[in-house]
Amino acid sequence: MKNLWKKSIERYGYPKVYITIFLILLLIIAVIQKQSIPDLLIDSLIRIGMNSILVLAMVPGIVSGTGLNFALSIGILCGILAGCIAIEMRLVGLTAFLVAVLINIPLAVVAGYLYGLLLNRVKGDEMTVGTYMGFSMVSLMSIGWLVLPFKNPDMVWAIGGRGLRVTITLVDKYDKVLDHLIKFKVFDRNLPIGTLIFFGICCLLMWLFLRSKTGAAMIAAGDNQKFAEASGINVNKQRMIGVIISMILGGIGIIVYAQSYGFFQLYQGPLMMPFVAISAILIGGATAKKASIGNVISGVILFQALLTISLPVINKMMPEGNLSEVIRIIVSNGVILYALTKMGGNE
Amino acid sequence: MEAKNVIELKNIEKEYFGNKVLKGVNMTVKEGEIHALVGENGAGKSTLMNIIFGMPVIHSTGGYSGEIIFNSEAVEIKTPKDAMDLGIGMVHQEFMLLPGFTITENIKLNREITKHNPVSRFLGPALKSLDVSAMRKDAQDALKKLGMNVDDWLPIAGLPVGYMQFVEIAREIDKKNIKLLVFDEPTAVLAESEADKLLDAMKKLADRGIAILFITHRLDEVLKIADNITVLRDGEQVGQIKNEDATITNIAQMMVGRKVERIERNTRTSEEKEEVIMSIRDLCVDMPGEMVHNVNLDIKRGEILGIGGLAGQGKIGIANGIMGLYSATGEVIMNGKKLKLNDPRESIENRLAFVSEDRRGVGLLLDNSIELNIVMTSMQIQSKFLKPFLGAKFLLMQDHKAIRAWAEKMIKELDIRCTGPTQYTRRLSGGNQQKVCIARALTLEPELLFVSEPTRGIDIGAKKLVLDLLVKLNQELGMTIVMTSSELGELRSICDRIAIVYNGKVQGVLSPKDSDVDFGLMMAGKYDLLSKEVM
Numbered sequence: 001m002k003n004l005w006k007k008s009i010e011r012y013g014y015p016k017v018y019i020t021i022f023l024i025l026l027l028i029i030a031v032i033q034k035q036s037i038p039d040l041l042i043d044s045l046i047r048i049g050m051n052s053i054l055v056l057a058m059v060p061g062i063v064s065g066t067g068l069n070f071a072l073s074i075g076i077l078c079g080i081l082a083g084c085i086a087i088e089m090r091l092v093g094l095t096a097f098l099v100a101v102l103i104n105i106p107l108a109v110v111a112g113y114l115y116g117l118l119l120n121r122v123k124g125d126e127m128t129v130g131t132y133m134g135f136s137m138v139s140l141m142s143i144g145w146l147v148l149p150f151k152n153p154d155m156v157w158a159i160g161g162r163g164l165r166v167t168i169t170l171v172d173k174y175d176k177v178l179d180h181l182i183k184f185k186v187f188d189r190n191l192p193i194g195t196l197i198f199f200g201i202c203c204l205l206m207w208l209f210l211r212s213k214t215g216a217a218m219i220a221a222g223d224n225q226k227f228a229e230a231s232g233i234n235v236n237k238q239r240m241i242g243v244i245i246s247m248i249l250g251g252i253g254i255i256v257y258a259q260s261y262g263f264f265q266l267y268q269g270p271l272m273m274p275f276v277a278i279s280a281i282l283i284g285g286a287t288a289k290k291a292s293i294g295n296v297i298s299g300v301i302l303f304q305a306l307l308t309i310s311l312p313v314i315n316k317m318m319p320e321g322n323l324s325e326v327i328r329i330i331v332s333n334g335v336i337l338y339a340l341t342k343m344g345g346n347e
Numbered sequence: 348m349e350a351k352n353v354i355e356l357k358n359i360e361k362e363y364f365g366n367k368v369l370k371g372v373n374m375t376v377k378e379g380e381i382h383a384l385v386g387e388n389g390a391g392k393s394t395l396m397n398i399i400f401g402m403p404v405i406h407s408t409g410g411y412s413g414e415i416i417f418n419s420e421a422v423e424i425k426t427p428k429d430a431m432d433l434g435i436g437m438v439h440q441e442f443m444l445l446p447g448f449t450i451t452e453n454i455k456l457n458r459e460i461t462k463h464n465p466v467s468r469f470l471g472p473a474l475k476s477l478d479v480s481a482m483r484k485d486a487q488d489a490l491k492k493l494g495m496n497v498d499d500w501l502p503i504a505g506l507p508v509g510y511m512q513f514v515e516i517a518r519e520i521d522k523k524n525i526k527l528l529v530f531d532e533p534t535a536v537l538a539e540s541e542a543d544k545l546l547d548a549m550k551k552l553a554d555r556g557i558a559i560l561f562i563t564h565r566l567d568e569v570l571k572i573a574d575n576i577t578v579l580r581d582g583e584q585v586g587q588i589k590n591e592d593a594t595i596t597n598i599a600q601m602m603v604g605r606k607v608e609r610i611e612r613n614t615r616t617s618e619e620k621e622e623v624i625m626s627i628r629d630l631c632v633d634m635p636g637e638m639v640h641n642v643n644l645d646i647k648r649g650e651i652l653g654i655g656g657l658a659g660q661g662k663i664g665i666a667n668g669i670m671g672l673y674s675a676t677g678e679v680i681m682n683g684k685k686l687k688l689n690d691p692r693e694s695i696e697n698r699l700a701f702v703s704e705d706r707r708g709v710g711l712l713l714d715n716s717i718e719l720n721i722v723m724t725s726m727q728i729q730s731k732f733l734k735p736f737l738g739a740k741f742l743l744m745q746d747h748k749a750i751r752a753w754a755e756k757m758i759k760e761l762d763i764r765c766t767g768p769t770q771y772t773r774r775l776s777g778g779n780q781q782k783v784c785i786a787r788a789l790t791l792e793p794e795l796l797f798v799s800e801p802t803r804g805i806d807i808g809a810k811k812l813v814l815d816l817l818v819k820l821n822q823e824l825g826m827t828i829v830m831t832s833s834e835l836g837e838l839r840s841i842c843d844r845i846a847i848v849y850n851g852k853v854q855g856v857l858s859p860k861d862s863d864v865d866f867g868l869m870m871a872g873k874y875d876l877l878s879k880e881v882m
Contacts, residue, residue, distance in 0.1 A: 213726060213733055213743040220723050223712040230672055230701065230709050231724040232692030290714055 015283045015342050019302045019335070026309045033316045038187045040312065044305040046179065049195035050260040054277040055284075055300045056202055057249035062291040063210065064242020065222030065235075066119050068281075068343070070130035072274035074115055074137045075250020078107040080264050081148075083255050084164065087173055088152050094181070096174040097259060104251035112244035119243060120236045127288070138271045145266045168264040175262045195260055202249070203293050209245075218242055222289070253277075279303055279339035288343050303339075307332055350377040352419065353527050353558035354399070354435075359413035361394055361405070361582075368394050369411070369582045376527065376558045381549060383561045383573035387602055387657070387835070387870075391582040392562050396529055399560075400437050401430045418526070434526035436519030438533055442511045446504035451479075451486040453503055454518045460485070489517040492555070493548040509541030513548070520552065527558045534565060546572050564657050566595050566871045578602055599867025603835060624648040624795055624827050630677035632661075632668030639664040640851035641677070646795065646829060651821050653842030653859075654831040657870055661851040662831050663704055666797040670694045670701040672709070681795070695728045700793035702784045704800035704831070710784040711772045718754035718768040720783050725790040757786040761816065778809025785816065796820070799831040814841055835866060 008017055030040060054072070061069035069075075082104035086096045115133065122129045146163040150156055155168050169175075181194025209215045221228040221238035228235050254273075258264045281291060284299020310331050315324045352375050361369040369391045376382045386392050397404055398411050401424035405411060415422055417433055424430050430437075444453050460482050461475035486499045495513050503511060512533055519528055530549070534542040542565075550572055553559050563569060569576055576593055578586045578601040586601045625646040632639035639661040646652055656662040668675035671691040679686040687693045694701075703709040712720050725731045732750050736742035754768040761782045765775060772783055781801060788796055798817065802810040818841050820826045832838050838845050839859040846856045849872040857865055868874045 208736070208744070211745050211747075212736070213730070213745070216719065216723060216745060217727055219715060219719070220712055220727070223714050224709075226672075226705075226709045227712055227723075230670065230691055230703065232690075232695050232728050 013285050013342075015339065016285055016298065016302065018338075019283055019306060023302065023306055023309065026306070026313050029317075030309060030313050033313065035312055035316065039189070040309050042186065042189045042191065044308040045196075046192050046260060047304040047308050048300055049179070049192040049199060050257050051253075051276065051280065051304055052195070052199040052296075052300050053202055053249055053253035053256050054273065055253075055280045056199070056206060056293075056296050057246050057253050058277055058281045058286070059206060059210075059291045059293070059296060060218070060242040060245040060249070062281075062286060062288065063215075063222050064218045064239045065225065065289075066239050066243055067127045067130075067288045068278045069243070069246045069250070070127050070274050070278065071115060071134040071137070072246065072250045072277060073134040073270040074111050075108050075247035076254040076270040076273055077137060077141050078111050078247065079104050079251030079254035080258075080266060080270065082107055082251060083258060083264055084150060084155060084168065087155055087168070087170075088150055090152065092173050094174070094177050097177045097255065100174075100255050101252050104255065105248055108247040108251045109244055112247035113240065115247070116240035116243040120239060134274055135271065138268065142267045164266055166265070166267055166269075168266065170258060170262050170264070174259050177259050178256060179260050192260060195256060198256065202252070203296065207293050214238075214241065275336055276303075279336040282339035282342050283335070303335065306335060350379055352376070353378055353380075353417070354560075355416040356395075356399075357414040357416065359395065359398060359411055359415070361391075361398065361411040363408055367582055369398075370584075371413075372577075372579070372582075372584045374577050374584070374587065376560055378526075378558055379553050379556045380574045381553050381559045381561055381572050383563065383569040383576045384579065385563060385566065385569060385576060385598060385602060386579035387833075390579040390602075392579055393531070394582075395579070396437070396531055396560075396562065399424065399430065399529060400435060401426045401428075431522070432524075434522075434524040435529065436522060436525050436527070437529045437531065438512070438515050438519060439531055442515055444503045444511060444514060447502060449500050449502050450490075450497070450506075450514050450517075451483050451499045453514055454486045454489060454499075454521050455482045456518075458522070485521055486517065489521040490514075492520060492551065493517055494544070494551060495548075507541075509537050509544070512537060512541075512545060516545075516548065516552075520557070525557060527560065528552065529560045529562075531562050532564065533561075534563060534568060542568065564871065566598055566873065569593075569598065570595065595868065595871070595873050596864055599871055599873070600864045603863045603867040603870070622648045625679065625681045627665075627669070628678040628680070630665065630668055630675060630679065632664040632673050632675045634661075634664040634667055634673040637661050637664040637667075638851050639668055639675075639848075642848070642851070642853050644846055644853055644856075646827060648827055649821070649825055650843040651817065651828045651830060651841055653838035653845035654829065654848060655833070655835050655838050655845055655866075655870070656848035656854075658833060660849050662833075662848040663799055664851075665848070666701060666799050666829065666831055667703075670699065670797065672701075672703075692728060695724065695791060698792070698794040699797065700788035700791045700795075701797045702781075702788050702799065702801060704803065706777070706780055706784060706803075710787075711780060713773040714771060716769045717758070717763070717765055717772055717775075717783055718750050720772050721754050721757055721786045721790055722750050724787055729791065731790075753790070757789070761786055762812065776805075776809075778805040778813065781805055781809070781813055782816075785813070789820070793826065795827045795829065797829045797831070800833065801830065802832070802834065802837060810837070817841060835870075839866075 030037060057072055057075065058069055061067065083100045085103050086100035089099065091099055118133065119126050148164065150164055155164050157163050157165055178194040178198055179192040180190055184191050184193050210219065217233045218238045218241060220231065220233055221235045225235050280299040280303035281295055283303050284295035286295040286299070311328050314327045318324050318327065355375045357373055359369055359372045372395060384392050406425060415424065422433060460478040462478045464476045467474040483499055490497060490499060493513055493516060497510060503514065519525060533545055537545060546568060549559055549561070561573060570590065570593060574590055576588050576590065576598065577584060578598060580602060623645045627642055627644045630639060630642040636659055642665055654662045654665060664673065667673045669679055671689050671694050675688045679688065681697050686697055707713060712723065722732045726733060726745065732746050732753065733743040734746040736744045751768060758765065758768060763779050763782045765779060772780055775783065801813050801817070814837065817828055817830065821828050830838065830842065842859055844856050845859060847854045847866070847869040849870065854869045854872060855874055857869065
């Protein structure tokens with residue numbers, strides 16, 4: 001028994017093992033509380049698909065040596081903007097989704113390039129600078145949402161007709177286009193097969209990219225900058241590529257998130273989103289220096305399943321109005337905090 | 348009256364992980380004596396100093412054996428604090444000063460003179476105020492003893508380097524009980540005039556009865572001021588002589604002399620070696636700690652050229668400059684073509700390869716597999732080990748089959764001990780890491796291979812393997828090799844010619860069969876002295 005414990009810690013690291021145990025514990029309580037386990041699992045699956053691409057967006061940043069992308073909110077803003085433009089063009093369905101993804105790319109490339117220029121000047125402090133850069137851009141875009149010339153009455157404030165609303169609903173536009181792309185019902189609930197397949201394709205592309213010549217150069221630049229320079233690799237360029245890909249994926253990630261969730265959340269909505277993605281990949285076993293597709297998949301599954309299952313369980317345990325909400329915030333932020341302490345890996 | 352022994356070392360031995368670095372050192376230092384300790388890099392000087400000063404590194408690695416007698420009492424010095432309490436002071440090579448504080452504050456740090464004020468009478472001595480005037484007086488006294496005339500209220504930041512050294516000494520002699528002062532290469536960072544002043548100050552201190560232990564590379568300084576000289580070589584005490592009997596020549600010989608085991612190799616006919624593959628003209632390299640000034644050197648095709656010299660003299664900088672890792676000026680002509688400097692890519696494209704002295708810092712991707720380490724540079728610069736993705740020429744993917752096959756071949760040929768080509772290099776031993784670095788360089792199929800400190804930090808068995816490997820490459824593939832090393836014995840065992848670098852310049856080129864005296868003098872920058880004596 002002791003041996004098994006030691007082995008699993010060695011193989012998977014503390015965070016994964018602890019979170020898995022906690023998750024199993026929650027499931028046992030849920031069974032005792034007579035909750036519907038299939039519902040809990042399907043909810044988890046939906047949330048996993050929803051958040052998956054945002055977590056994947058962390059990989060290129062880490063691999064290229066710029067650390068965890070705390071400024072992912074910049075990419076998210078690009079994605080929201082692209083999503084709104086698609087609505088403004090009065091597109092619906094899968095076309096709207098794909099157009100949003102396409103519009104997102106040039107926006108994210110420009111934003112990523114500018115942000116990359118900044119990062120190459122603050123080597124060593126990327127994560128601190130990134131956090132505040134993300135915060136600043138979210139605030140700046142709060143003004144942007146008000147003044148951008150969007151006209152579609154579904155999005156702008158009903159009174160006055162100027163400025164985008166805080167939440168923009170995607171019903172009748174591209175709500176659940178990926179989730180319901182492939183109809184597959186279990187227990188009368190639709191599984192988000194389309195989203196998961198899309199995530200799988202993105203993972204495959206990332207995996208292939210990391211095995212390309214450029215991917216190898218990026219890995220070298222991220223692992224040892226001096227080594228890369230001595231091998232004639234342009235380190236700044238590799239870091240730039242990493243940041244840009246991260247931002248593009250952040251934008252795609254929020255569009256995927258929104259189609260599953262059913263809404264875009266503007267203004268302060270993107271503020272804390274990078275932290276959720278960062279926690280997921282850290283729990284998956286990544287560090288600020290090293291990440292793999294495996295870390296992404298296991299991380300997003302554990303983290304989102306934990307959040308989804310803990311909520312109804314705690315609700316049942318403490319039905320007294322507000323308290324369950326407080327506990328939920330403590331749990332989710334607690335997991336984020338725990339994940340952040342694991343940033344340096346298992347020493 | 349015979350002066351009293353201040354410190355006496357008896358049969359001091361020290362091992363680091365089974366590697367003996369001190370093999371029975373005996374020495375005594377008397378009151379008012381200046382005792383010099385000389386030796387090459389790695390001769391054990393610093394270890395001896397660390398023992399005397401009770402540095403934690405000694406005790407965390409198993410302590411030492413032998414006896415230290417201080418003021419005719421056997422003592423055990425476990426911490427630097429013990430040493431200070433006994434009256435041992437140390438002047439470090441790197442300054443241990445707070446740049447934002449004034450000279451006085453630095454001298455008196457943690458030994459401030461305090462006086463009571465109304466608050467401290469109630470709330471305890473921790474809140475006493477500083478007696479600045481008394482402190483300044485003490486500081487000025489200490490500076491005056493050294494013959495220094497400087498305002499003691501100036502901040503350290505902005506002072507010339509020489510002054511900082513003096514402040515450091517002033518701090519030590521301000522301690523009232525100081526009996527023994529250890530100087531660890533104090534003149535290494537000083538200009539000549541500053542060094543002279545420092546030597547004068549040391550003499551003054553000795554006249555006041557303080558015993559001085561002086562570690563240095565500079566032999567002329569030793570002759571100038573030391574009363575007695577102890578020479579260490581490979582942890583052994585090879586000699587102890589009085590100043591009257593010492594000459595630069597016999598010290599140099601003692602420092603270097605060692606049996607040279609030459610790895611037997613077929614010497615080529617001379618005309619084969621006449622062709623110059625690379626000529627270096629006026630090369631200056633701005634590498635901190637290893638500056639190179641106007642180096643001129645010709646490298647002949649098919650030879651193994653050694654570059655030797657003491658640490659900090661610039662030998663390391665030459666290869667780093669040519670490979671574009673540190674900014675360089677001058678002219679390097681490779682195969683009749685001028686090489687663009689400060690561009691690592693250009694150097695590698697011109698079929699140069701480099702095995703860095705900083706293995707873990709520059710040479711390896713520690714968190715990646717052996718195979719990726721071996722092929723990375725070649726893949727990026729020569730586009731080898733790549734294949735197009737689904738037939739698209741611009742999407743180049745790594746060719747895993749080819750990479751694996753090549754890595755396995757290298758692992759077998761160089762005998763890299765590992766669990767397989769996917770093992771992370773962080774987990775390898777030093778010798779095997781070095782082999783991975785060499786494998787990476789070989790993958791570039793270089794015409795000219797620079798190897799810096801190839802045996803630093805690896806065990807003796809692996810050292811021999813690495814050296815044998817270099818000889819093999821040279822003989823079987825005809826590769827020209829330039830090997831930079833601090834270990835002269837190693838250079839003399841495999842090189843055809845050895846260039847000795849001193850003070851950023853090539854002092855001369857010797858044959859490995861030349862005498863120990865020649866090598867010793869050249870490394871100390873005194874070779875011209877010998878030739879004058881001969882004339």
